[in-house]
Each structure stands twice: as structure tokens, then as C-alpha cells.
């Protein structure tokens with residue numbers, strides 16, 4: 001005999017915690033959400049402080065546009081965003097965030113403090129959320145811009161906390177997230193500290209300088225610039241010459257409209273472009289920035305937006321393949337002829 005259970009709406013807090021399971025897999029994912037918010041706010045100076053691999057503390061401070069005092073509680077509310085307001089906006093989204101669930105998710109599984117001062121405001125204000133419960137907005141001291149402080153991630157969800165790896169491993173994920181984001185924004189000054197020590201200090205610089213700082217001078221010296229465009233598509237960045245190739249996929253940075261993504265179509269096209277010049281068990285290394293009309297790519301496929309869906313995937317495959325093949329051919333003249341699709 002089955003007993004009938006009545007249906008009930010889940011309380012908001014529980015909904016947020018469930019969503020946090022998708023959005024905030026580990027400290028690095030919380031870091032990604034708040035770094036992207038700083039970039040969306042137009043910051044050109046961002047500092048990151050981590051303690052104990054990000055498990056104890058993640059603090060990001062920016063000099064971006066800030067949040068009005070009256071909007072602070074909304075910033076922590078689920079499905080509340082300043083970035084889109086209609087389906088049309090969603091289809092043309094140019095910001096990194098738009099789902100309005102990043103801060104709400106993080107706040108539901110941590111002790112979060114959001115402090116902000118818009119550029120035209122005389123004072124800053126602050127809101128604290130503990131275990132998803134919002135405390136009243138209070139005056140605070142802060143330069144123009146915003147700080148988000150996340151303390152004790154998963155303190156209230158022991159089952160999730162158990163899935164965290166060692167501090168070293170969690171730190172490594174945080175650093176990788178920081179590097180992916182910093183690589184794509186050379187016009188922004190970044191600092192990363194871990195347990196009080198400066199790990200990265202990146203001034204505003206050119207893309208070549210930023211790539212050199214993060215991926216190494218040897219990468220830049222062994223790489224070929226890519227800079228192509230056709231029919232609303234552009235590809236720029238650097239591809240390593242085959243002699244540099246690493247045995248792992250660690251040095252594969254591919255961005256779509258400024259967003260780091262893992263995309264099968266792109267990976268396949270790039271792999272093909274290297275096919276004649278790279279031994280099959282080696283992996284190409286690259287830092288490539290692909291742009292297209294936001295209306296032609298769906299970024300709303302995955303909660304963390306690591307995957308995207310292209311409207312014209314075949315044309316994009318061809319464009320990526322030809323762009324990289326051409327760059328590689330400039331040094332490997334005499335190698336076997338171009339692979340045709």
C-alpha cells in the first residue's frame with residue numbers, strides 16, 4: 001500500500017540551497033560568481049583574498065559601479081538581477097551574469113557580507129546574510145565599489161562540506177578560476193592573495209603581456225598570433241607552435257564573448273587544425289578569444305555557463321579551423337596540405 005503525501009512548496013531558503021548545489025560546487029565556483037559580478041560592474045581594479053583554500057574566506061573587492069543601499073537585499077534575492085529584464089535581453093546578453101542566482105546561492109550556504117558604495121553616493125552600506133537570513137542594511141565604510149566576503153562556505157550544509165577536498169586542492173581550483181578570468185581581462189588590474197601572501201599581482205597590461213604573465217614567457221615566445229574575422233565572427237589570441245605542445249590539456253584557454261568555456265565543437269576544430277603538425281598523443285596549447293553576435297550563441301544551457309550552444313555550429317567549426325590552420329601554416333610551410341572538412 002502506498003501512502004499519499006501532500007504536495008508543498010519548498011521554502012525559499014531550501015530552494016536556494018538546492019540551487020547552490022549546481023552553482024556553487026566548491027569555493028572556486030563561488031569565487032567565479034563574485035569575480036564575474038565585479039567585471040559586469042565595470043571594475044578595472046579587483047583584489048581577491050582567500051584563506052584556507054577559499055573554504056574559510058573568499059573576499060573580492062572592486063572599484064565598479066556599486067549597488068544602491070536600497071538594492072542590497074535584492075542583490076541577495078533569487079532571480080533578482082540588474083542585467084536582463086526581458087526575453088529579448090536574454091537572447092542578446094552581453095554580461096557574464098544574468099540568472100540572478102549567484103549571490104543568493106552563495107548566501108544560502110555561507111556567512112556573506114555585501115558592502116557597496118555607488119560612485120555618486122557619499123557613504124557605503126552593508127548587508128549580512130547568515131545561513132540565507134538577511135540582516136538589516138547598515139551604514140559602513142568603503143571606497144566607491146563593492147566588496148563581497150564569503151566566510152565558512154557550507155558551514156550549514158555538512159553533507160556538502162564533506163565533498164570538499166584538501167585546502168591545497170580547493171586553492172588550486174580557486175587559482176585556476178582566477179587565472180581564467182584574469183587572462184581574458186588584461187585591462188583590469190588584479191591581485192590575488194592566499195593566507196595573506198600575494199600570489200599574483202597583475203597590472204593593467206596588453207593581452208600579450210597578460211598571457212606571458214599567466215602562461216609563461218616560453219608560451220608566448222613559442223606561439224603564433226591569431227587575429228582573424230569573417231561574417232561577424234572574430235578570433236584573436238595565441239596558438240602555441242607544435243614544438244611547445246604540452247602532454248596535458250592544461251594550457252587550453254578558449255573564450256566565447258569573454259567567457260571561458262569548454263566546447264566540443266571548438267575543441268574538435270582546433271584539434272583538426274593541429275592534426276598535421278602535432279603527434280596524436282600531444283595536446284595543443286592556446287589562449288583564444290572568439291567573439292560573435294550574442295544572439296547566435298545560447299549561454300543559458302548550464303548553471304555555471306561553462307557550456308554554450310552555437311546556432312551555426314558548422315560555420316563556426318570551419319571558421320575556427322581555418323583561422324588556426326592559417327596561423328600554424330605560417331611557420332610550418334612545407335608540411336602536408338590543408339585538411340579539408
Ligand code: ADP
Pocket residue numbers: 033037038041062064065066067074075076080081082083096097098099100101102103104146147
Ligand atoms: P546576476 O549576476 O546573474 O545578475 P547575482 O546574484 O550574481 O546575479 O547578482 C545580483 C545583482 O547584484 C546583480 O545583477 C548586480 O546588480 C548586483 N551586484 C552583484 N555584485 C555586484 C558588484 N560587485 N558590483 C555591482 N553590483 C553587483
Ligand code: MG
Pocket residue numbers: 033036037097098100102103
Ligand atoms: Mg552574478
